[in-house]
Amino acid sequence: MDTTSRANALSGAKLVGRFRYLRQNKPGLKSFTQQNLPMNVTLAQAETIIAAAKKKATEIDTKMDICVVDAGSNLVAFARMDGAWIGSVDIAIKKARTAAWFMMDTQALSPLVQPGESLYQIEHSNGGLITFPGGVVLKNGDEVIGAIGVSGSVVENDHAVAEAGAAAFDISYQGQSTRA
Amino acid sequence: MDTTSRANALSGAKLVGRFRYLRQNKPGLKSFTQQNLPMNVTLAQAETIIAAAKKKATEIDTKMDICVVDAGSNLVAFARMDGAWIGSVDIAIKKARTAAWFMMDTQALSPLVQPGESLYQIEHSNGGLITFPGGVVLKNGDEVIGAIGVSGSVVENDHAVAEAGAAAFDISYQGQSTRA
Amino acid sequence: MDTTSRANALSGAKLVGRFRYLRQNKPGLKSFTQQNLPMNVTLAQAETIIAAAKKKATEIDTKMDICVVDAGSNLVAFARMDGAWIGSVDIAIKKARTAAWFMMDTQALSPLVQPGESLYQIEHSNGGLITFPGGVVLKNGDEVIGAIGVSGSVVENDHAVAEAGAAAFDISYQGQSTRA
Amino acid sequence: MDTTSRANALSGAKLVGRFRYLRQNKPGLKSFTQQNLPMNVTLAQAETIIAAAKKKATEIDTKMDICVVDAGSNLVAFARMDGAWIGSVDIAIKKARTAAWFMMDTQALSPLVQPGESLYQIEHSNGGLITFPGGVVLKNGDEVIGAIGVSGSVVENDHAVAEAGAAAFDISYQGQSTRA
Numbered sequence: 082m083d084t085t086s087r088a089n090a091l092s093g094a095k096l097v098g099r100f101r102y103l104r105q106n107k108p109g110l111k112s113f114t115q116q117n118l119p120m121n122v123t124l125a126q127a128e129t130i131i132a133a134a135k136k137k138a139t140e141i142d143t144k145m146d147i148c149v150v151d152a153g154s155n156l157v158a159f160a161r162m163d164g165a166w167i168g169s170v171d172i173a174i175k176k177a178r179t180a181a182w183f184m185m186d187t188q189a190l191s192p193l194v195q196p197g198e199s200l201y202q203i204e205h206s207n208g209g210l211i212t213f214p215g216g217v218v219l220k221n222g223d224e225v226i227g228a229i230g231v232s233g234s235v236v237e238n239d240h241a242v243a244e245a246g247a248a249a250f251d252i253s254y255q256g257q258s259t260r261a
Numbered sequence: 262m263d264t265t266s267r268a269n270a271l272s273g274a275k276l277v278g279r280f281r282y283l284r285q286n287k288p289g290l291k292s293f294t295q296q297n298l299p300m301n302v303t304l305a306q307a308e309t310i311i312a313a314a315k316k317k318a319t320e321i322d323t324k325m326d327i328c329v330v331d332a333g334s335n336l337v338a339f340a341r342m343d344g345a346w347i348g349s350v351d352i353a354i355k356k357a358r359t360a361a362w363f364m365m366d367t368q369a370l371s372p373l374v375q376p377g378e379s380l381y382q383i384e385h386s387n388g389g390l391i392t393f394p395g396g397v398v399l400k401n402g403d404e405v406i407g408a409i410g411v412s413g414s415v416v417e418n419d420h421a422v423a424e425a426g427a428a429a430f431d432i433s434y435q436g437q438s439t440r441a
Numbered sequence: 442m443d444t445t446s447r448a449n450a451l452s453g454a455k456l457v458g459r460f461r462y463l464r465q466n467k468p469g470l471k472s473f474t475q476q477n478l479p480m481n482v483t484l485a486q487a488e489t490i491i492a493a494a495k496k497k498a499t500e501i502d503t504k505m506d507i508c509v510v511d512a513g514s515n516l517v518a519f520a521r522m523d524g525a526w527i528g529s530v531d532i533a534i535k536k537a538r539t540a541a542w543f544m545m546d547t548q549a550l551s552p553l554v555q556p557g558e559s560l561y562q563i564e565h566s567n568g569g570l571i572t573f574p575g576g577v578v579l580k581n582g583d584e585v586i587g588a589i590g591v592s593g594s595v596v597e598n599d600h601a602v603a604e605a606g607a608a609a610f611d612i613s614y615q616g617q618s619t620r621a
Numbered sequence: 622m623d624t625t626s627r628a629n630a631l632s633g634a635k636l637v638g639r640f641r642y643l644r645q646n647k648p649g650l651k652s653f654t655q656q657n658l659p660m661n662v663t664l665a666q667a668e669t670i671i672a673a674a675k676k677k678a679t680e681i682d683t684k685m686d687i688c689v690v691d692a693g694s695n696l697v698a699f700a701r702m703d704g705a706w707i708g709s710v711d712i713a714i715k716k717a718r719t720a721a722w723f724m725m726d727t728q729a730l731s732p733l734v735q736p737g738e739s740l741y742q743i744e745h746s747n748g749g750l751i752t753f754p755g756g757v758v759l760k761n762g763d764e765v766i767g768a769i770g771v772s773g774s775v776v777e778n779d780h781a782v783a784e785a786g787a788a789a790f791d792i793s794y795q796g797q798s799t800r801a
Contacts, residue, residue, distance in 0.1 A: 120480050123703050124700055124701060124702055124703050125703075127700075128700075151513070152513070153347065153511070153512070153513025153514070153515060153707070154347060154348075154513070155513060155701070155707045155710055156699055156701060156710045157700075157701050158698075158699060158700050158701070159696055159698060159699035160664055160667075160668075160697075160698050160699075161664060161695070161696060161697050161698070162664055163663050163664050163665075167693065167695045170695055170696045179348070181347070181348075182346060182347050182348025182349075183346050183348045183349075184346060196375050196376050197375055199393055199394075199415065199416045199417075200393060200416070201371070201374070201375070201392070201393060202374065202384045202390075202391070202392060202393070203352065203391070203393070205355075205384040205385070205389040205390060205391065206348065206351045206352045206355055206389060206391060207348055207351045207352075208351075210348075303523050304520055304521060304522055304523050305523075307520075308520075333527065335521070335527045335530055336506075336519055336521060336530045337520075337521050338518075338519060338520050338521070339516055339518060339519035339520075340484055340487075340488075340517075340518050340519075341484060341515070341516060341517050341518070342484055343483050343484050343485075347513070347515045350515055350516045513707065514707060514708075539708070541707070541708075542706060542707050542708025542709075543706050543708045543709075544706060556735050556736050557735060559753055559754075559775065559776045559777075560753060560776070561731070561734070561735070561752070561753060562734065562744045562750075562751070562752060562753070563712065563751070563753070565715075565744040565745070565749040565750060565751065566708065566711045566712045566715055566749060566751060567708055567711045567712075568711075570708075
C-alpha cells in the first residue's frame with residue numbers, strides 16, 4: 082500500500098470514530114471490566130507475551146528486540162534475541178511506549194505522520210516516537226493496560242511478532258483472542 | 262487542500278508580511294497597549310483559558326491535554342483531562358511553546374515545514390517543536406503575551422479547543438473576541 | 442539539622458523498614474483499598490490540591506510553582522503563581538516525578554544522596570531528579586497514586602505548601618488527614 | 622565505613638593494579654578463554670540471571686528492577702517486579718551499563734567519585750552514570766562479557782540481588798561460582 086492510499090485508509094474522520102469506539106464500553110466486555118482487573122500488565126503476563134513473541138520470531142526466521150511497557154509507558158520486561166540489531170533496542174522500546182502513550186497500535190499512526198498529513202513530525206515529541214508498525218496495545222477489555230513493541234526485521238514481521246505476543250496475552254488473560 | 266497548495270497559501274514572503282503586520286500598532290488597539298498591560302498571561306487568566314478549553318473539549322466529546330505558557334514560553338498552567346493520552350502531555354506543551362516562540366499559531370507553520378519548503382525540519386530546534394495545529398497565541402492587542410497548546414484528538418479538534426480557550430481569554434481580558 | 446544528623450535520621454535500615462511498612466496493608470485501610478478506588482489521581486483532585494497549595498503559599502507570602510503527577514509520574518496539573526521563579530517550573534515537576542518514581546517524599550531522599558552516602562549522585566537518573574524537600578506523595582490508603590511537587594521559596598516553605606496540598610487531598614478524598 | 626576510609630579502601634592506584642590484573646590471563650582460565658566462548662552474554666543466560674535475581678529479591682522481601690546488558694552495554698533483558706519503583710527502571714539500566722562501560726562493579730567506583738577524589742562528577746558522562754552499588758560484571762574467565770544492574774531497595778540489597786544473579790551465571794556457565 083503506498084503512502085497516499087495508506088493515508089486514505091485511516092483518515093482523520095476514521096481516527097475520530099476509532100477513538101470514540103475505544104472510549105465506549107462494548108456490552109460483552111462491560112461486565113468484564115467491572116471485575117476489577119489490574120490496570121497495568123504484570124511481569125508474569127509480560128513474560129508470557131515475550132515468550133510467545135520469541136516463538137513467532139523464530140518460526141519466521143527473524144531475530145527481534147521485544148519490549149513490554151505498562152499503561153504509563155514504563156518498562157516492564159525486555160528481551161533481545163541473540164544476534165538481533167542493537168539499534169532495535171531503542172526502537173522496540175519506543176514502539177511500545179508510543180502505542181501506550183496514544184492507546185493505539187503504531188501502524189495506525191503511520192499514515193497520519195506522512196508529509197502533508199495532520200500529524201507530520203509528531204516524532205519530535207516525548208523524546209522520540211516510532212510511528213511505523215511493530216507497537217501493539219495490550220487491553221483489559223476496552224482499557225489499554227500496556228503495550229508490546231517489536232523491532233528487528235521488516236515492519237510487517239515486526240508487527241506480526243508483536244501481534245503474536247499480544248494474542249498470547251489475550252488468551253491467557255481473557256480466555257480469547259480477537260486477533261486474526 | 263493538498264501539501265503544495267497549503268504551502269502556497271502561506272509562502273515565506275507572506276509570512277514576513279504577516280510578521281511586519283503583527284509589529285504594527287492598529288489604531289484602535291494602540292491606546293490599549295499604552296495602558297501598560299502586563300506582558301505575560303497571568304495564572305488567573307490561564308485558569309480561565311483552561312476552564313473554557315475543558316468545556317469545549319467536553320462538548321465535542323474529546324479528552325484533552327491543555328497547556329498555557331507565557332510570552333517567554335514558560336509553563337503557566339496545565340491540565341490533563343481524565344483519560345487523555347499521556348503522549349499528548351508533551352505535545353500540548355510543545356504546541357504552546359512553539360506558538361509562543363514564533364508568535365504565531367502552530368497551523369501557520371504547517372505548510373512551511375513540508376519537504377522542499379523553507380522551514381523543512383525546523384522541528385529539530387529548541388529541543389523539539391510541534392508544527393501542526395493546536396497551538397494558538399494569546400495577545401494583548403498586538404503583543405503576544407502567551408500561548409495555549411492542546412493535544413488529544415485529531416488536529417482539527419485540538420485547534421478548535423485551543424481557539425475556545427483563547428476566545429475566553431480575549432473576552433475576559435479585552436472585552437471582545439475576534440475568533441469565529 | 443546538619444547533613445550528618447539528617448543522614449542518621451533515615452539510615453538505610455530505617456529506609457528498609459519504611460519500605461516494608463509501605464508494602465503492608467494497615468487493617469483500617471484494607472477495606473478502603475478493597476473499595477476499588479482509582480489508581481491514579483484525577484484532574485478534579487489535582488485541582489483541589491493545587492487550590493489548597495496556592496492558598497497556603499499566599500498565607501506564608503510566597504510565590505510557588507506547583508505540579509501534580511499521577512502514579513506513573515505523568516503530568517496531571519500544573520500552576521505557576523504570578524511572579525514565581527521560572528526556574529522552579531522544572532524543579533516543581535521533577536520533585537513531583539521523583540516522589541512518584543520512588544513512592545516517598547523527596548525529603549526522605551535528601552540524607553541518602555549526600556557525599557559518602559548510599560545514593561550519592563542518584564540525581565543523574567531518569568533525566569534528572571530533585572532530592573530536596575518539596576515533593577510529597579498522594580496516597581489511596583497505602584497505595585501511592587500520585588505526587589505533588591512545589592518549588593519557589595526555601596525548601597521548608599516548599600515542603601509546607603506541598604503538605605498543605607496533599608492534606609486537602611487526604612480530606613476531600615479519604616475524609617481525614619494524617620498530616621500534622 | 623565513613624567516606625574517607627571508603628575512599629582509601631580503593632584508591633586510584635589500587636584500581637589501576639586491579640585493572641592490570643583483570644587483563645592478565647590466569648593459567649587455569651587461559652585454556653577456557655581459548656575455547657572461543659561468546660564475547661557477549663546470551664539471552665538464555667540473561668534469563669537465567671534474571672530468574673536467580675528475582676528469586677533472591679523475593680527471599681529478602683524486596684521488589685526489584687533488574688537489567689542485563691552485553692559487553693557493549695546494550696540491553697539484553699530486563700524485568701520489573703510487580704510494584705517495584707518506576708524510578709528504578711532507569712537506575713537498574715544505568716548500573717548495568719556503568720559496570721559494562723568500566724568493566725567493574727559499580728561499588729568499586731563509589732569511593733572514587735566522592736568530592737576531592739579522582740573521578741569526582743564522572744556521572745555527567747555517557748548520558749548519566751550510576752556509581753553506587755548494584756551493578757555487577759559478568760565474566761567469561763577474565764573477560765567482561767556483560768553486566769547486571771539491580772535497583773529497588775537499599776544499595777546493600779541491590780548489590781546482593783545483583784550478586785545472586787551473577788552467581789547463577791557463573792555456575793551455569795562456568796561450573797563454579799567464586800562469589801560469597
